[in-house]
Amino acid sequence: MPCQENFLLISVSFAVFIIIMSSRLKAPLYLLLLLTWEVSSVYASESGAEVRWFDPATLPTLVLSIIAIAVVLYTIRLVQSGRKLSIREIPGLKAVEEAVGRATEMGSPILYTPGWGGDIQRPTTIASMNILSSVAEKTAHYDCRLIYPTHDPVIMAVAQEVVKEAHAKAGHLDRYRADDIFYISSSQFGYAAAVDGFISRTKPASVFLLGTFEAESLILAETANSIGAIQIAGTDSTIQLAFFIVACDYTLIGEELFAASGYLSQNSMILSSVKAQDILKIFIGLFIVIAVIWATLDPSSTWWSF
């Protein structure tokens, strides 16, 4: 029997190898095979674990996720059917043009930092990249230098591509400087000290602090404030938001940071998801009102708590 199993395994492996080598998609198929192999080996090592497919404790999250996805798909459908969507004015994003214009007039660079706290899979970093794209397009158009120091080499690589593409879109690929988008250090205060140093020495006219920030937020914002730079900030941390509101000229609060790509590009598909956020906020507001009334009338009830 083991001999037959081995023969079967070798035959299947050989067949898969032939399919991969004869396919146009060699690399993705090889990666898929590798991933399957890895998963099966991890699965084998955890064979004694629980065998349920669904965890009932996650049911409320699943239901809410399905509702949220349905609302997003509904608004996308709405846009596809020709409905026009608009978004309220966001002062922080309206000031992007002013910040780039000021730097151009002064002949000083713009410094853009995504903060120290996030990595590329974080939605805040993705939202920051969307704003970076718009800022880079404007700087390319006005021939203004854009400095982007980062703590994460993956973010550095993505930012280089985003800025390069923005320059190409503006028709000024020759103005793209890859050296201005660079990795400094993964250490929080090493990063803060280096960016502080750049701000003090190069004296940028405008500073963008958009991304995930921790304790370095106020160090960077106050240093930029001390040199008189115009500052546009936004983060997903409510603690650091308080520092930004005090120290910066414009602050993107809450969902404003995530609405930026729709606001700046006026892309109807992206605006549709921003509209979905508004609809979901109404649902959550209604739920909170009902839960408050219910809890007041029946203090022993707990159905609203999960």
Place this chain on the structure above:
Amino acid sequence: MQQRLPIAVCFIAGVLMFLQYFSPHPVARAVFVTINDYWQIIFAFTLLVGIAAFVKTNLKQISRGKDTPYRLIGLAGLVLMPVLALIGGIKIDSPFQWAFENMLAPMQATVFSLLAFFVASASFRGFRARNAQAVILLAAALVVLIGRVPITEMISETFPKITFWVQNYPSMAARRGILIGIGLGSMTTALRVILGIERTYLRGE
């Protein structure tokens, strides 16, 4: 093909990671562990890319005579720490540990301690009573500051109670409002990326 393949990979990975959250099954766990392991491997390789870019950028700027002392110190640190670790190991009495505890840690503490001064200067600007809203902010800040000082409790028990109320009701309500917005924004951004609507990370194509 250049555009479709990354979107397909992103969609599959996004859906897989979403679904595995709801499942305690070993296969779901295995998918989660494997993808995270691969992420760590990819990150280790990108760190090399980052270090190479760091060295290249600094050498180029040194050759142009820009910020030479700072860049030399940065490069020296990059070389020195691994060399010390390779020569003497990373044990408690090694030169690497000595450099870490007596050079790196104090420098990091120095930068962190700047925060105290920056909080003071930012508070001074932020708490100026320019209009009615700023006066409310100033009053709330004063109540919280006074209520958090231990001696206030000895004078009156009311102040800590007011502080507690300000922090746990009006302040918390505003904070939760912002958090709901952030949560919804994060979710729709993630959905946009998974569905291929948001493509800035693919050079904006």
